[in-house]
Amino acid sequence: MKYKIIIVFLALYSCTINTTKIDNRIPYNSKGFAYIYNDEDFKNNIIKGKLDSSLMQVSHSNLNNNTLIKIINPKNNESLTIRNHKRIKYPDFYKILITKKVADKLGIQSDFPLIEILEIKKNKSFIAKKAKIYSEEKKISTNAPVTSVQISNISKNKKTKSINKKKDEFVILIGSFYREETAKFLKQRIIKEIPDFNVKKLRIKKQSNKQTNLISGPYNTINFMKNDYILLKKFGFEELDIISYE
Numbered sequence: 001m002k003y004k005i006i007i008v009f010l011a012l013y014s015c016t017i018n019t020t021k022i023d024n025r026i027p028y029n030s031k032g033f034a035y036i037y038n039d040e041d042f043k044n045n046i047i048k049g050k051l052d053s054s055l056m057q058v059s060h061s062n063l064n065n066n067t068l069i070k071i072i073n074p075k076n077n078e079s080l081t082i083r084n085h086k087r088i089k090y091p092d093f094y095k096i097l098i099t100k101k102v103a104d105k106l107g108i109q110s111d112f113p114l115i116e117i118l119e120i121k122k123n124k125s126f127i128a129k130k131a132k133i134y135s136e137e138k139k140i141s142t143n144a145p146v147t148s149v150q151i152s153n154i155s156k157n158k159k160t161k162s163i164n165k166k167k168d169e170f171v172i173l174i175g176s177f178y179r180e181e182t183a184k185f186l187k188q189r190i191i192k193e194i195p196d197f198n199v200k201k202l203r204i205k206k207q208s209n210k211q212t213n214l215i216s217g218p219y220n221t222i223n224f225m226k227n228d229y230i231l232l233k234k235f236g237f238e239e240l241d242i243i244s245y246e
Helices: 002-015 039-043 100-106 124-143 181-191 220-233
Strands: 028-034 066-074 079-081 096-098 114-118 172-176 203-206 209-217 241-244
Touching: 028 066, 028 100, 028 241, 066 096, 066 100, 079 100, 096 100, 172 181, 181 203, 181 209, 181 220, 209 220
Parallel strands: 028 096
Antiparallel strands: 028 114, 066 079, 066 114, 172 209, 172 241, 203 209
């Protein structure tokens, strides 16, 4: 029994690449949705603090005041470096609280405000490394094969109108593993210990010979994703990335 507990601990530890604790001096890095601030949510006590909507302001609930944060819109690669205005509590599902001015600056969509957050330290080599990694990830994404089926090519009547924009879909990245067996092991633990979880959403995706991802999804609405995200957090995950489904 003790042996099984140790395996579970190692599995959970290995998959939480992005379960960075703020106080261990490792720069914070996370991917998910931003909460776009509005005064009504403050008045209704959904947000536990106030921002100035007329200014470019952000709040991260765990990072210290005045911490430099780089916010990236992965959809268009626009980025903004800004200081954490103050620590405000907002719904745990979201990665950061931002004003509409920030959202507009980055071209963030209000229905799916996907972002990436990088805490900027004075260590320039780290910043350069993160920039290089992000650049490489963008290159891989750009060169990835198109997996959508073009129905219009089958039809004899080829019209431009038949080419519809694919609706955005997202997944919760539960963990990345070197061995596929570890991903399978954790998947079975989730199925066994979270009976309310929609097991049909759990997927094992082979990224390369050295990386296998355990994901949940895809989702095309935030509300459905939020329910599963909360269940996973209660299971014991401290931080979970949300990424585009490709």
